[in-house]
Amino acid sequence: MRKILVVGAGQSGLQLALGLQSQGYEVTLMSNRTADEIRSGRVMSTQCMFHTALQHERDLGINFWESQAPRIEGLGVSVAGPDGGRAVDWVGRLGGYAQSVDQRVKMAGWMETFARRGGQLVIHGAAVSDLDYFSRAYDLVLVSAGKGELVSLFERDADRSPYSAPQRALAVAYVHGLGPRPEHPDYDAVRCNLVPGVGELFVMPTFTTSGRADILFWEGVPGGPLDVFRGVRDPAEHLSLTLELMEKYTPWEYARATRVELTDAGGTLAGRYAPTVRRPVGRLPGGGLVLGVADVVVANDPITGQGSNSAAKCAASYLDSITAHGDRPFDEEWMRGAFDRYWDTARHVTKWTNAMLGAPPEHVLGLIGAAGAHQPVADRFANGFNDPADFEDFFYDPERTAAYLASVAGA
Known part of the structure; x- marks a missing residue:
């Protein structure tokens, strides 16, 4: 029986560990926190998973x-106008529904499931020196811990990483008591509110430790008026700032948030990071090799909501690559091939996310505006969150955008 070590207990690490376990591999999972510590800790993300990832x-x-x-x-898009109202406002219908589950709930539950099914769970914050030892004891070591010392094992891929600094300042609040959007009170939607030159507010329904909730998520241009959460430690102050900014920049969202309260004391999060693609194979001091997983090697800004989706797709791709490899050694050539197979999907996410971080060109503004007049455009844009590869056909190139809009208008 082949022995595999998975370091890191997030979406990708746990999904991969559970998948390998179900295929009969001897799997060890290493986490720096227990399930109870995760469940009772601070929120970790703003996950919204679309159909393919959920599948x-x-x-x-x-x-x-x-x-x-x-x-x-x-999935709806609103663009703030100069008068404080909405210059654009529409919602596209998803072909398959999306869902958000607080990662505190999911990761704790999955970790307990892994242990209950007989997996070896090690609670230890792994260092490079640990992996030097483990690389000799396991057939394959997978690193899915996207922060800390271990990331330094993986070299930045400059050709695929156009940004060397964070492009947004991030601030998250999980709340109860948010009212429905009056445009669609009968169904839930993620709302993307774009404030040109300032940043974005995302509002999404979720399931958390206390049941149904909503996530208020600001992405602010660094140094701009939304970049005010650094150093804020008090959750109540964090929520107050969130609401003040909503009242000023997205009053239509603030109107349904006047009675919200935090889900719990751990329901806020703030930070920033530079979007980065790294080379997939890490070489240890002793000569052993490890393979990077998900955001260890492809970390995009959350502006397109792809983090947990990409993690799930990476875990599924790696699981297929591992099981198809049989008893052959997991050498460097295989590691690079496994990553290349995942990159065929991830490259579309990276291209789209990096495009959304910049000022939108005129043809993209026209596309977003046209979605308000043509429901098929709104629906296609919304479903691009599930399959970002589709944006190649109508988003990046002005001529393709024009041809697509002409075909819709003439239909």
Whole structure:
């Protein structure tokens, strides 16, 4: 039986560990926190998973909260106008519903499932020196811990990483008491509110430790008026700042948030990081090799909501590559090939996310505006969050955009 070590217990690490376990591999999972510590800790993300990523969980039978989490059936875009109103406002319907489950709930539950099914769970914050030892004891070591010392094992890929500094300052609040959007009170949707030159506010339904909730998520241009959360430690102050900014820049969202309260004392998060693609193979001091997983090697800004989706897709791709390899050694050539197979999907996410971080060109502004007049455009844009590869056909090139809009207008 082949022995595999997975370091890191996030979406990708746990999904991969559970998938390998189900295929009969001897799997060790290393986490720096216990399930109880994760469950009672601070929120970790603003995950919203779309149909393809959710299906990977269903395929493994680990979609434990699907009946409890809100079904997100739409994705809407609003663009703030100079008068404080909305210059653009529309919602596209998703072909398959999306869902968000607080990673405190999911990761704790998955970790307990892994242990209950006989997996070896090690609670230890791994260092490079640890991996030097483990690389000799396991057939394959996978690093899915996207922060800390271990990331330094993986060299930045400058050709695929156009940004060397954070492009947004991030601030998250999980709340109860948010009212519905009056445009679609009968179904849930993620709302993307764009404030030109300032940043973005995302509002999404979620399932958290205390049940149904909503996430208020500001992405601010660094140094701009939204970049005010650094150093804020008090959760109440964090929420107050969030609401003040909503009242000023997205009053239509603030109107349904006047009675919100934090879900819990750990329901806020703030930070920033530079979007980075890294080379997939890490070489240890002793000569051993490790393979980077998900945001260890492809870390995009969350502006397009792809983090947990990419993690799920990476875990599914790596699982296929591992099981198809049989008893052959997991050498450097295989590691690079496994990453290249995942990159065929991830490259579309990276291209789209990096494009959304910049000022939108005129043809993209026209596309977003046209979605308000043509429902098929809104629907296609919304479903691009599930399949970013589709943006190649109508988003980046002005001529393709024009041809697509002409075909819709003439239909």
